[in-house]
Amino acid sequence: MGGSNSVFKEEELQDYEDLTYLTRKEILLAWRRWESLVGSEAKRDKAARFPEAAVQELPELKYNPFKSRITHVFSSRRDARMSFEDFLDLLSVMSSKAPLHLKAHYAFHIFDFNEDRTLDAEDLGEVVDRLTGGEEKLLPEERNKLVDRLLEETDLDGGGISEEEFKHLLTKCPDFIHSFRFCI
Known part of the structure; x- marks a missing residue:
C-alpha cells in the first residue's frame, strides 16, 4: 500500500473518510480505480477533471442504461467532466453504507x-x-x-x-x- 498511500496526505485521507461512507482502504482502492480509468495524468493533479466517458468505462457503469445521467449528476460542475472527489462521491453514495x-x-x-x-x-x-x-x-x-x-x-x-x-x-x-x- 505504500505507493498508493503516498499520493495522499494523512489529513486528506482523514477528510475523505469523514466526508464519505468509505473506509481508508476503500478510498485507496478508489484512487487505484480512478488511475486505471483516467490514466497516468491523474498522478499529476488530483483535482484534474476528466471526461465523464472515462468514468462510464467503470465495469459497474459500462452497461448501465443510466450511466450518462449518473455521471452527469455526480459531476460537481455539470460540465461533462469529473474529478477524483466527484468519483469518490459517486462511490460513497453507491456504497452499502450510504443511507x-x-x-x-x-x-x-x-x-x-x-x-x-x-x-x-x-x-x-x-x-x-x-x-x-x-x-x-x-x-x-x-x-x-x-x-x-x-x-x-x-x-x-x-x-x-x-x-x-x-x-x-x-x-x-x-x-x-x-x-x-x-x-x-
Missing part, C-alpha cells in the same frame, strides 16, 4: 432528465425507454399506458412526482437500498 434517503436523493436526480425537480411523464418515459430498450421493445401505446399508470400510482398531488413522493415510494421498496449500489 436510503441519500440514495433516494441521487436516484431522483438521475431520473429527473429534464431537471425540473419533478418526475413527470417526459422523465418517466425516458426511464421506461432506457429500461426496456426503447421503441423496439414497447409500442408507444404500451409505453404511454405504463407511464400513466406510474404517475397515477405515485403522484399524490397531480403535479408530477416530487422528490419527497419519490423517497416515500422507495421506503416501500426494501430491495432498492441493496440494488442501488456497487462495490469498490
